[in-house]
Amino acid sequence: xxxxxxxxxxxxxxxxxxxxxxxxxxxxxxxxxxxxxxxxxxxxxxxxxxxxxxxxxxxxxxxxxxxxxxxxxxxxxxxxxxxxxxxxxxxxxxxxxxxxxxxxxxxxxxxxxxxxxxxxxxxxxxxxxxxxxxxxxxxxxx
Numbered sequence: 001x002x003x004x005x006x007x008x009x010x011x012x013x014x015x016x017x018x019x020x021x022x023x024x025x026x027x028x029x030x031x032x033x034x035x036x037x038x039x040x041x042x043x044x045x046x047x048x049x050x051x052x053x054x055x056x057x058x059x060x061x062x063x064x065x066x067x068x069x070x071x072x073x074x075x076x077x078x079x080x081x082x083x084x085x086x087x088x089x090x091x092x093x094x095x096x097x098x099x100x101x102x103x104x105x106x107x108x109x110x111x112x113x114x115x116x117x118x119x120x121x122x123x124x125x126x127x128x129x130x131x132x133x134x135x136x137x138x139x140x141x142x
Contacts (some may be wrong), residue, residue, distance in 0.1 A: 047077065047081055047138075047139045047140065047141045048136050048137060048138055048139050050075060050076040050077035050081075051073060051074070051075055051076075051077070051081065051084065051136040051139055052073075052074045052076065052136070053071050053072065053073055053074070053086075053134055053135065053136065054072045054073075054074045054114060055072045056069060056070065056071040056072070056132070056134050057069075057070055057071075058070070058088075058122075058132040059119075060125075061119070061121070064127065065124050065125065065127070066121055066122075066123070066124060066125070067088070067090065067121070067122045067123060067124075067125040067129070067132065068119040068120065068121060068122070069086075069088060069103075069117075069122050069132065069134060070116070070117065070118045070119055070120070071086070071117055071120070072114055072115070072116045072117075073105075073109055073114060073115055073116075073117065073136070074113075074114040075109040075110065075111060075112065075113055075114065076112065077111055077112075077141075078111055078112070079111050079141055079142060080108055080109065080110045080111050081139040081140060081141060082106070082107065082109075082140050082142055083104055083105070083106055083139065083140040084104070084105045084107075084109065084138070084139045085102060085103070085105075085136065085137045085138040085139070086102065086103050086104075086105060086122075086134050086135070086136055086137070087100060087101070087102045087135055087136075087137045088101050088102070088122050088132050088133065088134040089132070089133050089134075090125050090129040090131065090132050091129065091130070091132075091133075092128050092129065092130060092131070093130045095131070098125070098126045098128060098129050099126055099129070101122045101125065102122075102137070103120060103121075103122045103123070105117060105120070122134075
């Protein structure tokens with residue numbers, strides 16, 4: 001049987017896994033034209049780069065299955081930010097990873113300031129979780 005023809009499987013149907021694939025299109029590098037003397041300006045830093053969690057702790061709530069995070073968020077940007085997404089990774093006492101939870105804080109943190117958010121419900125967590133590490137993952141510039 002020639003290698004480029006489809007084979008029949010046990011049910012008598014034609015199988016397409018052995019048929020030849022069309023060649024992939026070559027990748028073309030994108031090189032935008034620039035005028036003489038025109039410099040390419042680097043993009044601004046991400047909004048989340050100026051955000052930092054300066055302190056955090058967590059406790060259980062709701063019969064022990066909910067994670068309640070208290071954290072202080074510091075904004076070092078020259079502008080206020082809102083809709084801050086916080087991702088928390090929960091792990092066992094030995095450090096092995098259990099679960100991740102994400103929460104969006106629909107509040108504003110002014111420029112060059114800090115704000116404390118008390119007992120934020122992040123979500124349901126495993127009963128074996130004993131450690132939490134949170135970090136800001138996204139935010140919106142105002």
